[in-house]
Amino acid sequence: MRPATAGNIPARLIALATLGLVLLMGPLIGLLIRMPWTRLLGDVGDAGTAVRVSVFVSVSATAVAAGLGVPLGWVLARGRFRARAVLRAVILLPIVLPPVVSGVALLASLGRSGPIGSVLGELFGLTLPFTMAGAVVAAAFVALPFVALVSEAGFQGLDRNLEDVAATLGAGPWRRFRRIALPQALPALGAGLVLGWARAIGEFGATITFAGNLSGRTQTLPLAIFFELERDPEAAFSLSLVLVLVSLGVLFTARRAWSR
Amino acid sequence: MRGGLALVAVVLLGTACSGTGERHLIVGAASSMTEVAHRLADSYGLAHIELSVAGSQVLVAQVREGAPLDVVLTADAGTARALVDLGAVAGRPILFARNRLAIAVAAGNPLAISELADLARPGLTVVLAAPEVPAGQYTARLLENAAVSISPSSLEPSVRSVLAKVQLGEADAGIVYQTDLERSGISGVELPDEINPVTEYYAAVLKEASDPGRAEAFVAYLQTPEAAGILREFGFLA
């Protein structure tokens, strides 16, 4: 590949790109300037419970999103049915919906009196609102589209002839998926999982609407930051910075690991 | 480049200045006052009162970060004090209404909840307002006065989301303001005066108000018999 040199980029695009970067970086820099550095460690220690809940919820949600999103991506990539465009739009929905709307929709369906939620309650005694499982469902709901669509793109990029060859070697549909497509699509799937995880750990609106807010159970780091803003704004700054740095770190290392 | 930059500039400037054409009075109100604040604004008659409803802690944060509010209606003395401490208030906050707490339950009270101690029943899903918001602080005082201990399922970011969780049937009971129960379609259980903390509503004119005279006039209106009638209609004590 040719190394990109500044000489290749028109000055007007550089100007607009710089402006865009300022818009993206400004809030981050503001956070750094207002940061009460001496209190950082203490504040993070105090938020230990929320950090633990966040880690557990985001990782579980990513696992759920992987378990459901990768098959969805495969169906989109290899399925031969007309409703694919509609299905793709439906899968995209949680990305564009305001998270609160996602939370309301989850309450309407999976809440105690929702059509699915009431069945879950009657059959398994399972209630999702105000439980950690509910927080996982909310986070998985918003993470799933990233996993599904990035997986689909990954699967689309594979050489289908390899799956054909595998079929002539006696491999049925499951084996072709498991032994041929999945290993080859791993880099793309990894990227999808990281994006999904990043969305899950930052999730706020759907969680507070659907799962509520209780320390140690459903209060994730973003919720803790929201309430901390009233009690102790400086602590909110510390915790926000932690969330920013952790997310940045994971996105950065994941990109390096998977961009071969 | 000029085209692109100009487009960005026009969009940003246009949206940033959109309020200056017509002079609005921007009133920030605690979420427990959503309906009554709208009614008060209507009856005051000034064509351009813009209401910005949010939880008290969000209101304080907005003021701290310089949101262009003229008047703030808080749901407790603490929030009003926080605004004063920020040095944002012109003059002193004015007490203009009071409220009290009640238990919100599903319509018809199917679980036969009759007193605060019933909320401690095992298996009951109870949501409360978070201690960061005024309703949560009043609730804490209420439980302390009654010497009742509840393990809530959630500490909600505003008293209105406590109400919503009960309305949606996700929670069996919640503690809300008496006024919240008006027109809510669900049932309420009143609480005895001895334990019920009286909540206080303050109106504060901000130093940064774009037109302090009009802001003062609106706050003065809140203390008239007409405004008091509207407040009583919504269940406030005025």
Next chain:
Amino acid sequence: MLSCHIAAIRNGFSLSVGFDLTTEEVVAVVGPNGAGKTTLLRVLAGLDPVQAGSVVVDDEVWEDPGRRIRLAPEQRRVGYVPQAALLFPHLDVRHNVAFGLDRHQAQAADAWLDRLGLEPLADAMPHELSGGQAQLVAFARAQVRRPRLLLLDEPLASVDAANRTAIRRVIRRELRDSPGYRVLVTHDPLEAAALADRVVVLDEGRVTQIGSVDDLRSRPRSRYVAELVGMNFFSGHASAGAITLDTGATLVSAEVPDGPALASVHPRAVSLYFERPAGSPRNVWLGTISTIEPSLEQVRVHVTGPIDVVAEVTRAGAAAFSEGEPVWVAVKASEVTGYPQ
């Protein structure tokens, strides 16, 4: 017996072929690009569906849309060696070869690696292999399952010239030793001659000729086949040993039944002279040299005239000719192979 009589329509291209084959012979499907060769292999492998007809192998119906029968590729006992080898890039050579085996048969993979001299490469990844090595691995991967039907798509296309002879020898040996049905696709008549006993000529989705390489060479049934095997080709109407060509000229043959006829002449049997030859040749005419096309040993001289022909002469002999010059052409009647259309 394997019987394949099918019609398949795919992306506007229609393939309509019928042939039978036995386990006694290796069959090469030959045809120009776009003739449908690969589609035919994919149909036999079960990768592409057919609209009509049937594929029957040893009395087992693999495909018959009329009876709603269609075995999936994994249910057919086929071995498919695709054109570009298409090894699984994430598996090493051993695991590529063992892919189609159950776990307890894994040592069969090593036996095949051994047999094809690939065992030093067993742990190599596909991207480390040359085109020829990859082709052999793909071959082993298909053969290790002992398929009833072995399909090879252009087995030497991705092999560089230096290794082609060696790889061709291995594939030829293995094809001979394979017990099942064997079909290979190629655009190269030399490859077909080297590897196959019988040739199916495919053009624009239709079979134009089936026969041994010798049949094709002596009696091509179309201009395409004639060019493929490097023969001069004529069609016309025969009467009393003389064929009146479609162009109006006449070609005398030693032996040709009356009626619509085809004829072939080997380029080496076409003689060129600067002056009208005396003596016995029955077919003599004056033409013009259009192109002179050298190859390693021989030179092909294209002559236009009442009858367009190609003559093959030695390099030394060709030195005397130059393009655009008139030349006398002579062909003995005994060298004109005439046969009914």
